[in-house]
Amino acid sequence: MGLSMADHIDRVNLAAAFLQARLGPLPDTAIQLGTGLGGFADRVVAEQVIPYRDIPGFPQSTVPSHHGALLVGSIGGHRLIVLSGRFHYYEGYSTKEVALPIRVLQVLGLHRLIITNAAGGLNPAFRPGTIMIIRDHLNFLGENPLRGPNVEAWGPRFPDFSQAYDPQLLALAQEAAVNCGLAERVATGVYVCIPGPSLETPAETRWLRQSGGDAVGMSSVPEVIVAHHGGIEVLGLSAVSNVNDPDNFQPLSLAAIIEEAAAIEPHLERLVVDIVSRLP
Known part of the structure; x- marks a missing residue:
């Protein structure tokens, strides 16, 4: 489903023009909700809800646990954009298409992004229910959304990634975890992104740990x-x-992952609400 760069630019501009005309001035903070975490959107006092299918140029989510809608609303009096659902490389989209909503929001003036996901633990010190604040990542997709011609208005040709995750936001999230009584449940770590949709083998799990x-x-x-x-x-x-312990590997299913993510959701919601309340 890959697009030419010209087509990609057209889709970004088309979606941005539609949202600007429909929504007017937007908040400067967005949160993207991952697998099993869509219930957070129910806590938003919504001003407007736009299904992805109504936004020209947007891909369409094919994963049942992703609702597929853009909300503008508030939590605790703080306005934000909520991307309820996302797109995945394993659905057949290019990484440019996967990240298109973020590029559209950048064009519309987004300053801050909170991104959430459900993940499998590799660190043996973690337990199911851990909330990991991402301090760095490993991209094992085999594709980069910046590949191809660079649009200088969007960013530099060779961006520095020594601090892809903002240190001040990381510290703020740690403060929020203490304030929420979640400090024992929250850790920091490195997130690994793989193509999917097949789940990891024991050998792959061992290799990802070692990486x-x-x-x-x-x-x-x-x-x-x-x-x-x-x-x-x-x-x-x-x-x-x-x-999962690669030396005592247990079968996994997406249904079980979604169920566990849903159990974590109330804690993650509490943390995110506290984080949002601390934003400038």
Whole structure:
């Protein structure tokens, strides 16, 4: 489903013009909700809800646990954009298409992105229910959304990625975890993005651990790359649904991952609400 760069630019501009005309001035903070975490959108006092299918140029989500809608509303009096659902490389989309909503929001003036996902634990110190604040990532997709001609208005040709995840937002999230009574449940770590949709084998799990990964999933990294390329501050949060030991490997299913992510959701919601309340 790959597009030419000219087509990609047209789709970004078309979606941005539609949203600007429909929504007017937008908040400067967005949160993207991952697998099993869509219930967070129910806590938003929504001003407007636009299904992805109504936004020209947007891809369409094919994953049942992703609702597929853009909301503008508020939590605790703080306005934000909520991307309820995302797109994945394993659905057949290019990484440019996966990250297109973030590029559109960048064009519309987004300053800050909180990105969430469900992940499998690689770090043996983690337990199911851990919330990992992402401090770095490994991109094992085999594709980069910045590949191809660079649009200088969007960002530099060779962006620095020494701090893809904003250190101040990371510290703010740690403060929020203490304030929420979640400090024992929250850790920091390295997120590994793999193509999917097949789940990891025991050998792959062992290799990903040895590569320095603390949690593994199939999303988020293309969006983070595009956001950071565009000068957007990024905070990443992973809900660790399971921790598999490669020497005593247990079968996994997406249904079980979604169920575990849903169990973590109330804690993650509490943390995100506290984080949002601390934003400037």
